[in-house]
Amino acid sequence: MIRETRGFPSPFTPFKEVPPGNAKAAENPMLKDKARIVRELEKIIGPNGVICEEDELRVYDTDGLTIFKAMPDVVVLPSSAEQVAEVVKVCHRETIPFVARGSGTGLSGGALPLEGGVLIGLNRVNRILEVDYENKRAVVEPGVINVWLTNAIAPRGYYYAPDPASQIACSIGGNVAENSGGVRTPKYGVTTNHILGLEIVLPDGEVVELGGKTLDTPGYDLVGVFVGSEGTFGIATKVIARIMKKPEAVKTLMAVFENLEDASNAVSGIVAAGIVPVSLEMMDNNAIQAVEKGVGAGYPLDAGAVLVVEVDGPRAEVEALVHPITEVCKKNRVREVRVAKDDAERLLLWKGRKAAFAAMGQISPDYYVQDAVIPRTKLPQIMAYISELSKKYGLRVANVFHAGDGNLHPLILYDSRNEGELHKAEEMGSEIMKACIGMGGSITGEHGVGREKREYMPLMYTEDDLEAMKNVKRVFNPDGVLNPGKIFPTGAKDVKAGPLGQRGIVEKVLGHS
Amino acid sequence: MTGPAADKIAAGGFDGIDPPDTEIYLDCVHCGFCLPTCPTYLVLGNEMDNPRGRIYLTRAISEGRSKITDRFVEHMNLCLLCRACETACPSGVKFGFLMEAARGQIERNYQYPPAEKRFRDHVLRTFTDLDRLETLTGLLRLYQQSGLQSLVRASGVLSLFGRLGKMEALLPPIPDQRLRKELPEVLPARGQKRGRVGFLAGCVQRFFLPQVNLATAHALAENGFEVVTPKEQGCCGSLLVHEGEREHAKAFARRTIDAFERAGVDFIVVNAAGCGSVMKEYWELLHSDPVYRTRAEAFSKKVRDTSELFAQTPVNGRLRELPLKVTYHDACHLAHGQKVRQQPRNLLKAIPGLQLVELAESDFCCGSAGVYNVFHPEVAQKFLDRKIDRIKETGAEVVVSANPGCTFQIERGLKDRGLGVRVVHPMELLDWSYRGAMPPGLQRI
Ligand SMILES: Cc1cc2nc3c(=O)[nH]c(=O)nc-3n(C[C@H](O)[C@H](O)[C@H](O)COP(=O)(O)OP(=O)(O)OC[C@H]3O[C@@H](n4cnc5c(N)ncnc54)[C@H](O)[C@@H]3O)c2cc1C
Numbered sequence: 042m043i044r045e046t047r048g049f050p051s052p053f054t055p056f057k058e059v060p061p062g063n064a065k066a067a068e069n070p071m072l073k074d075k076a077r078i079v080r081e082l083e084k085i086i087g088p089n090g091v092i093c094e095e096d097e098l099r100v101y102d103t104d105g106l107t108i109f110k111a112m113p114d115v116v117v118l119p120s121s122a123e124q125v126a127e128v129v130k131v132c133h134r135e136t137i138p139f140v141a142r143g144s145g146t147g148l149s150g151g152a153l154p155l156e157g158g159v160l161i162g163l164n165r166v167n168r169i170l171e172v173d174y175e176n177k178r179a180v181v182e183p184g185v186i187n188v189w190l191t192n193a194i195a196p197r198g199y200y201y202a203p204d205p206a207s208q209i210a211c212s213i214g215g216n217v218a219e220n221s222g223g224v225r226t227p228k229y230g231v232t233t234n235h236i237l238g239l240e241i242v243l244p245d246g247e248v249v250e251l252g253g254k255t256l257d258t259p260g261y262d263l264v265g266v267f268v269g270s271e272g273t274f275g276i277a278t279k280v281i282a283r284i285m286k287k288p289e290a291v292k293t294l295m296a297v298f299e300n301l302e303d304a305s306n307a308v309s310g311i312v313a314a315g316i317v318p319v320s321l322e323m324m325d326n327n328a329i330q331a332v333e334k335g336v337g338a339g340y341p342l343d344a345g346a347v348l349v350v351e352v353d354g355p356r357a358e359v360e361a362l363v364h365p366i367t368e369v370c371k372k373n374r375v376r377e378v379r380v381a382k383d384d385a386e387r388l389l390l391w392k393g394r395k396a397a398f399a400a401m402g403q404i405s406p407d408y409y410v411q412d413a414v415i416p417r418t419k420l421p422q423i424m425a426y427i428s429e430l431s432k433k434y435g436l437r438v439a440n441v442f443h444a445g446d447g448n449l450h451p452l453i454l455y456d457s458r459n460e461g462e463l464h465k466a467e468e469m470g471s472e473i474m475k476a477c478i479g480m481g482g483s484i485t486g487e488h489g490v491g492r493e494k495r496e497y498m499p500l501m502y503t504e505d506d507l508e509a510m511k512n513v514k515r516v517f518n519p520d521g522v523l524n525p526g527k528i529f530p531t532g533a534k535d536v537k538a539g540p541l542g543q544r545g546i547v548e549k550v551l552g553h554s
Numbered sequence: 555m556t557g558p559a560a561d562k563i564a565a566g567g568f569d570g571i572d573p574p575d576t577e578i579y580l581d582c583v584h585c586g587f588c589l590p591t592c593p594t595y596l597v598l599g600n601e602m603d604n605p606r607g608r609i610y611l612t613r614a615i616s617e618g619r620s621k622i623t624d625r626f627v628e629h630m631n632l633c634l635l636c637r638a639c640e641t642a643c644p645s646g647v648k649f650g651f652l653m654e655a656a657r658g659q660i661e662r663n664y665q666y667p668p669a670e671k672r673f674r675d676h677v678l679r680t681f682t683d684l685d686r687l688e689t690l691t692g693l694l695r696l697y698q699q700s701g702l703q704s705l706v707r708a709s710g711v712l713s714l715f716g717r718l719g720k721m722e723a724l725l726p727p728i729p730d731q732r733l734r735k736e737l738p739e740v741l742p743a744r745g746q747k748r749g750r751v752g753f754l755a756g757c758v759q760r761f762f763l764p765q766v767n768l769a770t771a772h773a774l775a776e777n778g779f780e781v782v783t784p785k786e787q788g789c790c791g792s793l794l795v796h797e798g799e800r801e802h803a804k805a806f807a808r809r810t811i812d813a814f815e816r817a818g819v820d821f822i823v824v825n826a827a828g829c830g831s832v833m834k835e836y837w838e839l840l841h842s843d844p845v846y847r848t849r850a851e852a853f854s855k856k857v858r859d860t861s862e863l864f865a866q867t868p869v870n871g872r873l874r875e876l877p878l879k880v881t882y883h884d885a886c887h888l889a890h891g892q893k894v895r896q897q898p899r900n901l902l903k904a905i906p907g908l909q910l911v912e913l914a915e916s917d918f919c920c921g922s923a924g925v926y927n928v929f930h931p932e933v934a935q936k937f938l939d940r941k942i943d944r945i946k947e948t949g950a951e952v953v954v955s956a957n958p959g960c961t962f963q964i965e966r967g968l969k970d971r972g973l974g975v976r977v978v979h980p981m982e983l984l985d986w987s988y989r990g991a992m993p994p995g996l997q998r999i
Pocket of ligand 1: 104105140141142143144145146147151152153183205210211213216218219220221223271273275276487524584586
């Protein structure tokens with residue numbers, strides 16, 4: 042049995058804090074022996090990189106999805122790969138659970154230390170070690186912020202393609218763990234398509250290299266296995282990433298629609314026309330309101346939906362694509378198609394889109410973001426269904442999403458101060474997930490399963506499927522000390538205790554009740 | 555939002571005087587967009603020293619889950635209040651107000667160790683009490699002019715004075731105080747009159763940068779403004795607001811409002827970013843003052859940074875060539891605090907012959923941050939080093955700064971590195987351009 046299936050007492054309720062060391066005393070030596078272990082960690086890192094007081098630790102108890110909270114016993118902030126490995130060795134020797142954390146922008150509770158233990162913050166391991174322009178690759182440490190890489194290589198005309206909307210804040214280590222997507226995904230793929238090699242620290246402290254500097258290495262694609270493992274296979278301490286030459290030309294269009302349905306049909310139309318845009322992003326009116334208040338990107342406030350479409354490539358090709366895209370939009374009753382006239386306008390359109398989640402504070406105290414995937418052709422149906430659900434639950438929804446790959450992000454707006462509203466939001470979220478699966482989609486596109494969606498895994502996989510996945514995990518993380526409690530359902534006990542389970546939502550979705 | 559929920563949250567571990575506004579926490583969606591723009595996060599590298607973490611810690615106290623502990627105070631005081639996070643935040647979290655309120659709570663409810671308390675009080679009084687500052691400037695000028703400073707510095711005796719000794723190192727050269735007295739209470743407009751403006755002479759700039767005040771007044775007059783510098787004005791209180799001495803700051807704010815109301819002016823012009831920023835926010839500082847609330851609102855609306863005023867009205871008169879290569883440093887309280895970025899650049903571009911080169915990370919704090927460099931010299935030095943590195947890359951011979959704190963800090967950083975780059979205020983450049991003369995040492999070689 043691996044650790045996280047043991048059903049730890051999971052007292053995670055919204056805005057209630059979990060005391061440090063929430064694992065059973067026998068399992069977590071941190072509770073008996075904290076002072077000794079802290080001393081040892083300080084010896085590795087120095088006192089400035091070890092945090093163990095409750096009033097400081099609390100800032101590490103959550104990530105970008107604030108409905109789950111779990112406090113670590115200790116946070117360590119190493120500055121080098123060597124220090125990471127040393128810390129991991131201590132955790133392994135003492136069987137202390139440990140978890141990696143990048144920038145804490147994750148949206149599935151992936152970086153939460155569910156069983157307490159040691160949280161390893163990688164933000165100080167943040168150097169760009171090497172850029173090889175000729176061979177189009179860069180070697181970076183995991184704490185490098187996604188956009189720093191592009192900023193560093195932009196003067197030479199290069200960029201790093203995967204660009205999650207959170208790229209100004211999230212770390213490349215976190216991107217690797219979550220296999221993050223971005224607004225360029227329709228043409229350039231997700232993180233895994235851009236990672237050539239990795240140096241990782243295995244859960245026993247051994248440092249190994251996966252892949253290498255070339256596009257493909259002989260043998261199994263272990264890099265591919267590691268990318269997207271959500272911090273449960275090891276800690277990436279070096280990332281060899283592909284960098285790309287900026288295309289000759291880029292054009293960004295904003296298409297303004299009266300409603301979501303027309304916009305959704307235009308998305309399908311563009312793809313059906315055989316056009317491969319770099320980006321195909323959609324926002325509904327609520328999202329537009331938030332963005333305009335927050336950053337003023339120039340989206341019309343009275344639009345039902347806005348599509349941001351980008352194409353790139355050789356100049357002639359790019360010019361030639363603008364016309365057919367505009368035609369498809371016209372066929373779908375577009376109100377206006379605006380082509381950004383210069384780089385400043387382009388960047389502003391993107392700034393708006395990328396700030397959309399982060400701007401939700403403008404229109405709502407809290408939001409609960411879904412990450413469901415559907416076949417693109419089902420866009421109009423799911424949009425209609427979500428708006429029905431919104432009426433049923435009396436909660437507003439802002440839709441911001443990667444329409445090009447059918448990856449939805451309905452942001453359910455709620456106010457945690459109102460009794461029962463979070464509960465309604467979660468229930469509504471689960472209905473959306475269920476509907477997406479019903480349409481042949483999935484419960485997560487890019488944010489990961491993490492803590493949040495682990496109980497939903499049986500909706501997609503059979504026991505055997507999950508067992509096969511666990512077998513892969515056992516190869517890397519046999520004792521389950523690294524990032525326990527993630528991805529796999531933990532069984533009824535946890536379902537009851539967790540915020541979704543407590544209210545019987547998961548059982549309802551699973552058809553248990 | 556008001557109502558019972560809000561009251562309960564406001565209680566917690568804070569008292570009821572200007573508690574941190576719960577609405578501000580609720581605006582924060584914990585996305586982390588502020589992290590990489592926060593200088594202290596980049597340098598200290600932990601979540602307690604970034605805006606998201608600081609909001610979280612403050613909220614925990616508001617909600618009664620935590621208390622004002624030594625460590626809380628440390629992390630709050632390590633904030634530069636540069637407000638770069640506000641520029642980065644798509645949800646519009648007013649972090650500055652939150653931090654100022656939290657520091658107010660700390661000032662009242664936290665017991666600093668006695669020596670620390672004395673040091674803080676001493677520093678704050680020194681910079682905000684004009685009489686004291688006047689005496690001190692006189693003495694300091696004597697100290698520098700007599701050659702005593704070189705003697706003392708060489709002797710190493712300063713190290714015996716601990717932090718006060720370190721403060722000595724931050725001391726800028728004190729100019730001849732006769733310059734200060736050249737600024738009349740009313741300077742008539744030249745040419746066609748465009749309006750009557752009140753001028754904040756400030757504390758530090760009045761004594762340490764009188765040439766900037768004079769240049770500002772002359773440039774304004776040259777542009778048709780009658781410049782009134784009311785005698786009764788004192789310190790605007792900005793340092794005090796930043797350091798949490800809110801009640802004291804409110805008294806200063808009321809005095810400032812009184813002085814400028816009496817002067818009957820169209821605008822209140824400020825050439826120090828830190829002062830301008832706080833004066834534009836008097837409405838917040840005095841929001842619970844029944845007498846001054848509306849007056850503060852009216853006052854704040856009239857406050858303009860010098861460069862804003864010049865953006866409103868085209869620059870008058872004949873500007874002469876100023877063959878200089880300059881770079882512009884965005885003072886935090888101008889760029890982040892007042893959202894004034896383009897106006898000073900446009901003003902510089904209007905000066906013939908002047909070449910403006912952009913400074914990388916121009917809006918990254920230089921570490922001066924009011925008296926931050928006095929309270930946290932080691933951390934402040936890291937920001938300064940970074941700023942000087944960037945300045946060096948530009949190859950500029952002049953750095954333009956519209957805030958006295960930044961000016962001294964950057965000047966010192968340049969000097970320590972042996973770089974012969976000057977730091978000047980945009981108004982000085984404008985004034986020089988009117989006069990067609992630059993001070994010695996700046997003529998092109
Ligand atoms: C406003 C906003 C917009 C977003 N937009 C997008 C988007 O467009 N596309 C998208 O895909 N995601 C998006 N996200 C989600 C999030 O930014 C990504 O999942 C990101 O990759 C997380 O990076 P991080 O550094 O914050 O990781 P964290 O949240 O700190 O950690 C995430 C997971 O990665 C693991 N981890 C971190 N570092 C390492 C390492 N070095 N080795 C092994 N495991 C590690 C952690 O253990 C955890 O399981 C968004 C989030 C926000 C708040």
